[in-house]
Amino acid sequence: MAVVTLDQITKQYGPTGPVVVDHVDIHIADGEFMVLLGPSGCGKSTTLRMIAGLEEISSGKLSIGNRVVNQVPAKDRDIAMVFQSYALYPHMSVAENLAFGLRRRKFAAAEVDRRVSEAASILGLTPLLERKPSALSGGQRQRVALGRAMVREPMVFLFDEPLSNLDAALRVNTRTEIIKQHKRLGSTMIYVTHDQVEAMTMGTRICVMNAGKVAQIGAPLDVYWEPADTFVARFLGSPPMNLASAMVASSATGHGARSASLESPLTRWSPAVLGSLIDKKITFGVRAEDLFMNKAALGSEPAGLVRGRVIAVEPLGAETLLLIEVEPGVEWTARLPRHVPVSTDEIVELYYPASAAFIFDATTGRAVIGEARRDPRQ
Amino acid sequence: MADTLAERAPLPRFFSRGALALVLGIYTFYTLGPFLWLMTMSVRTTAEISTDHYAFPKKFHWEQFRIAWIDSDFATYFWNSTIVVVSAVAVVTLFGAAAAHALARYRFRGNRAVYGILFSSIIFPPQITLISLYQILVDYNLYNSLLGLTLVYVSLQLPLTVYLLEGFFARIPQDLFDAAKIDGYGDLEIFRRIVLPIGMPAIATTLILNFIQLWNEFLFAVVLITDPDKRTLPVGIRAFMGDHFQDIGMIATGVMISVIPVIIVYVFFSEKLIRGMTAGAIK
Numbered sequence: 001m002a003v004v005t006l007d008q009i010t011k012q013y014g015p016t017g018p019v020v021v022d023h024v025d026i027h028i029a030d031g032e033f034m035v036l037l038g039p040s041g042c043g044k045s046t047t048l049r050m051i052a053g054l055e056e057i058s059s060g061k062l063s064i065g066n067r068v069v070n071q072v073p074a075k076d077r078d079i080a081m082v083f084q085s086y087a088l089y090p091h092m093s094v095a096e097n098l099a100f101g102l103r104r105r106k107f108a109a110a111e112v113d114r115r116v117s118e119a120a121s122i123l124g125l126t127p128l129l130e131r132k133p134s135a136l137s138g139g140q141r142q143r144v145a146l147g148r149a150m151v152r153e154p155m156v157f158l159f160d161e162p163l164s165n166l167d168a169a170l171r172v173n174t175r176t177e178i179i180k181q182h183k184r185l186g187s188t189m190i191y192v193t194h195d196q197v198e199a200m201t202m203g204t205r206i207c208v209m210n211a212g213k214v215a216q217i218g219a220p221l222d223v224y225w226e227p228a229d230t231f232v233a234r235f236l237g238s239p240p241m242n243l244a245s246a247m248v249a250s251s252a253t254g255h256g257a258r259s260a261s262l263e264s265p266l267t268r269w270s271p272a273v274l275g276s277l278i279d280k281k282i283t284f285g286v287r288a289e290d291l292f293m294n295k296a297a298l299g300s301e302p303a304g305l306v307r308g309r310v311i312a313v314e315p316l317g318a319e320t321l322l323l324i325e326v327e328p329g330v331e332w333t334a335r336l337p338r339h340v341p342v343s344t345d346e347i348v349e350l351y352y353p354a355s356a357a358f359i360f361d362a363t364t365g366r367a368v369i370g371e372a373r374r375d376p377r378q
Numbered sequence: 379m380a381d382t383l384a385e386r387a388p389l390p391r392f393f394s395r396g397a398l399a400l401v402l403g404i405y406t407f408y409t410l411g412p413f414l415w416l417m418t419m420s421v422r423t424t425a426e427i428s429t430d431h432y433a434f435p436k437k438f439h440w441e442q443f444r445i446a447w448i449d450s451d452f453a454t455y456f457w458n459s460t461i462v463v464v465s466a467v468a469v470v471t472l473f474g475a476a477a478a479h480a481l482a483r484y485r486f487r488g489n490r491a492v493y494g495i496l497f498s499s500i501i502f503p504p505q506i507t508l509i510s511l512y513q514i515l516v517d518y519n520l521y522n523s524l525l526g527l528t529l530v531y532v533s534l535q536l537p538l539t540v541y542l543l544e545g546f547f548a549r550i551p552q553d554l555f556d557a558a559k560i561d562g563y564g565d566l567e568i569f570r571r572i573v574l575p576i577g578m579p580a581i582a583t584t585l586i587l588n589f590i591q592l593w594n595e596f597l598f599a600v601v602l603i604t605d606p607d608k609r610t611l612p613v614g615i616r617a618f619m620g621d622h623f624q625d626i627g628m629i630a631t632g633v634m635i636s637v638i639p640v641i642i643v644y645v646f647f648s649e650k651l652i653r654g655m656t657a658g659a660i661k
Binding site: 049052053054073074075079080081083084085086087089090091100101104105148 | 551558560562
């Protein structure tokens with residue numbers, strides 16, 4: 001188990017090449033399950049490969065267990081990695097795959113056997129030990145890959161999108177298995193994924209990355225309820241957060257956000273903060289699950305309103321997604337109960353609690369900090 | 379409709395299978411025929427063959443094999459061929475695999491230039507290098523030596539071997555190398571423990587192709603070797619051909635002797651050869 005610290009870590013391919021990881025600072029506590037989350041090409045896998053020692057670090061300092069490891073080869077970093085493609089050696093049996101790393105490290109044969117048997121037993125691989133990887137299913141292969149990392153008993157486990165090649169059902173099972181092993185081993189784990197469900201369900205904390213930089217680090221629900229910018233707000237959540245341009249205006253009843261299609265009181269921000277934004281353009285946001293067709297559903301809470309033309313009604317069984325066009329080219333999605341009595345091209349009004357509104361700087365996209373968002377956990 | 383199809387299916391299947399069997403039969407006869415003819419000639423005397431070219435042997439002259447092997451020095455030729463070809467194939471396989479691995483896996487300046495030069499040497503016919511190779515071997519006292527011929531064979535087969543293996547090795551996923559690195563293995567060990575076993579079907583393919591090519595090679599052997607006791611099998615067989623007389627029976631016996639190792643090598647590696655040739659065709 002170990003603390004992992006990335007201090008201004010940068011990766012640039014060649015002196016004039018693209019910077020794919022740009023001055024990243026992450027501190028991962030001992031025993032923590034940190035998820036690096038982001039879209040393809042955001043630099044999360046490169047960051048993980050630098051931690052593993054598979055990519056050179058262009059600048060910055062990387063420490064594992066209080067030891068700077070920038071120049072330490074992968075084999076001496078005391079890490080184990082699970083790959084998206086499983087990376088099982090196809091010419092070796094399951095048992096040989098599990099023991100391959102231990103044999104190189106000159107463990108006694110009895111110790112190798114003990115660790116392989118233990119890992120196989122925990123992961124349900126005992127009947128498969130003599131099989132070759134080609135004779136295993138995707139889920140079994142992924143368990144072997146996990147077992148190969150476990151037998152090493154490393155300080156840090158690294159996972160590079162390990163569930164991407166599995167079907168939906170197996171993905172859930174294997175996800176549970178990894179969470180279970182994290183609880184059992186208590187090791188530091190760093191997990192790369194582009195799947196927000198994996199990030200939300202597995203991570204102690206998540207680190208959202210965008211264009212080679214850290215966009216936000218925090219506990220999953222904190223990041224969900226308090227996104228640092230429009231990128232995080234859109235990336236975390238399905239459907240993504242609804243955004244539209246608006247202006248901040250002042251009236252007798254207080255400050256509000258207005259545009260041709262929306263009207264919202266702004267209750268989470270101090271008058272001083274809102275005063276500096278009056279008559280300025282902002283990006284206004286509301287999550288899909290905070291939109292309602294019936295104003296009465298909000299009770300006595302101040303309500304905001306958005307108006308739009310229905311583009312599509314998508315009944316999903318347990319719920320219905322309503323897509324409306326609030327401005328030309330700007331679509332919002334509402335997650336509503338099963339029965340939605342509207343039809344395409346109809347103009348509808350949707351309501352949301354004022355406390356569910358987010359505002360972002362229109363130029364930088366950074367969130368304007370207000371009082372903590374109403375947290376449904378409480 | 380389904381019933382109609384079910385009723386109709388067997389007849390076309392019979393014809394399609396029959397047609398396939400017919401085509402395969404004709405092809406087998408076409409390719410195997412000359413070999414069977416050679417087998418019969420190898421146990422007949424030249425006089426018998428001259429009387430009736432295609433007749434089945436009335437008496438099997440097995441002593442022709444003894445005469446070829448002992449009296450006509452085929453044992454020496456066979457041994458010379460074995461030394462030259464096995465050495466050349468071993469060197470080509472080892473160095474070819476290592477070079478192919480380096481070209482497929484490592485990014486270094488000039489990687490594609492080296493690959494391009496190797497590829498260009500495959501395009502040109504090897505005969506154009508004959509005179510210069512002759513001169514080089516004379517300059518280095520390697521002319522008329524088995525070592526010189528071995529080195530020439532290595533240079534002839536290495537480019538194609540590297541070209542074929544590079545294509546196969548490049549398809550081995552990078553993750554396997556990364557996993558082995560994290561497991562604690564260095565570059566040479568990864569080559570030995572990962573690349574060679576995984577690449578075995580492709581290596582077996584090049585091995586068998588190189589063996590057959592070099593075992594039957596005549597042109598370079600006849601130009602670069604002059605001593606009778608250093609002849610390889612194809613040159614040795616040529617000794618039965620005179621200006622005015624050809625000992626067809628002994629030539630057939632010699633060819634049979636020379637064919638046997640090729641068959642053994644093929645039988646031993648054929649499964650891997652097929653796997654190598656179809657590698658990538660199915661996932």
